[in-house]
Every structure is written in C-alpha cells, then in structure tokens.
Amino acid sequence: MRLTKQRKIILERLKQSRRHPTAVQIYDEVRSELPNISLGTVYRNLDILSKEGIISKIETCGDQKRFDGTSDPHLHIICSSCGKVQDAHQEPDIDMDRLTRGETDFKITGVRLELLGICPECNRENN
Amino acid sequence: MRLTKQRKIILERLKQSRRHPTAVQIYDEVRSELPNISLGTVYRNLDILSKEGIISKIETCGDQKRFDGTSDPHLHIICSSCGKVQDAHQEPDIDMDRLTRGETDFKITGVRLELLGICPECNRENN
C-alpha cells in the first residue's frame, strides 16, 4: 500500500477527528488542504484503510456510513435524531457464552452493540 | 389507515416469511400475486406499517434495509458474508444500568444488539 498525499491527509484528518465523520464530511475536510481531491478517492481510501485494519467503518444503521480513526472496538452512542456518533465511557460486558448457546447452525463471530439516545443538542431543540 | 389490496398482501407475505426480507424481495414476492404493483408502493407501505408499529424495520447495518413481520423486539443473527438475517434463540441480557452509567450528556433510549456470524451455507462454500 502506497502512502500517497491523499491517503496521508485523509488518515491524518480522520485520526484527529472525534466526530466519527461520514465520507462526505471527510471529503469536505480534506478539500481545504487538497482542493482537487475527488470524492471517489476518499471512498476508495477509506475502504482500503479499513480493510487494512488501520481505521474502521462504524457499524451504524443510518443511511451514510461513518468512519473511526482507530480500529480497536469500543462502544458508540448514536443520536436517533441527528445521527451523531460518540464514544461511550463504559465498556460493554456481554455474556457471549449464554448468548450464543443454542445457536448451533451459525458460526458466531461477534456481536454488534451500540447505545441509542438523544444528544444534548437535539434534546434542547425538541423541548 | 386504509386496508388496500396491496397493503394487505404485503403484510400477509411479510408475516409468513421467516427470512426478514428486503423491500425488493418483498416486491418480487408480491408481484406473483399483483404483477402491476410498483416498488414505490412497497416502500411506502413498509414505511407506513412500521411507523404504525405493525411490522418493524430491522436495524441492520447492511446496504439494504430488512423488514420483520412482527414488531416485538428480539435478537437477530446476521451473516457477515451474505447478509442473511435470522432470529436468535436466546434473549439478550444486558446490564443497562452499568452501561449507561457515566453517559450523562446523551439521554439514553435503548440499545441495538445483534449477533454476527457465518451462516451454514456460506460456511460450507468457504471451506
């Protein structure tokens, strides 16, 4: 994998970000430094970087995928109203043994767990 | 809410199905009975029925949304390889109290939990 200018800047920006941005948000960010970068390049690089395990695609159920500058798994909280994603403070603690007991046909490889909620901003707006 | 022919058949088919179909799969199913139904109608009805709480949109992270003929929450297993969705045997058992401790800014409303795995068919193919 080559370290191109584009790839380097995408990675830098994503690592700096705490907001778990979408591809388009990253694209907008990066364009301030590389005005001619194309959205296709951003998508391609996010895909490669996550396949390499350097970043991760967040398994969120919204319409747009979101990305995380780290690849270590941790719990996310998602705002049901605006889609914002935030890291949670607690570690999940799941009894996988109990949960997978009885699932004899599937080969279980993991769980997907995330908290749902309303973020402070949306909470304020709706009141 | 009116009970049109289209809505009735979509609901019937979905209730009979155990495969948690996508909108297009439902569309294909229903067309055997109503050849002129449009995909837009299927989407509109699935949306209305799930807003009414009669069915549910499954919160899966694939590209296509999937639907469930029941609205009571239960655990799903998802095949990471082909996207198939199946009901799990066990009930999740999460210590929400512990998990939400420290999340003071978000108003937590729920969790999203699903098992990931490889289904028997994909398991066979990849070996």
Added chain:
DNA sequence: CTATCTGCAAAACATTTGCTGAGCA
C-alpha cells in the same frame, strides 16, 4: 520503470417523491 493510485464522469443501487388517476370507507 511499473504497479498502484488519482481525478473525472458515468453507473449502480436503494430509496423517496411529485403527479394524476383510482378506489376504499
């Protein structure tokens, strides 16, 4: 040098929407 990568544009795909005419209640 050359295999990988970029920018661009078009394609692909899921989903939504505007409109007009049809049909449930």
Added chain:
DNA sequence: TGCTCAGCAAATGTTTTGCAGATAG
C-alpha cells in the same frame, strides 16, 4: 363523495467503477 392510496417515472443521495493519465517506491 372525499381523502387516502396506487402506479409511474423522475429525482435524490450514497457509493462504486471504468478509464486514461500521474506518481510513489
């Protein structure tokens, strides 16, 4: 009969892809 709904097609939004030229190693 009136209001909701269906069918159709076009629009939307996200992501992928083909291609020809650029560039990292």
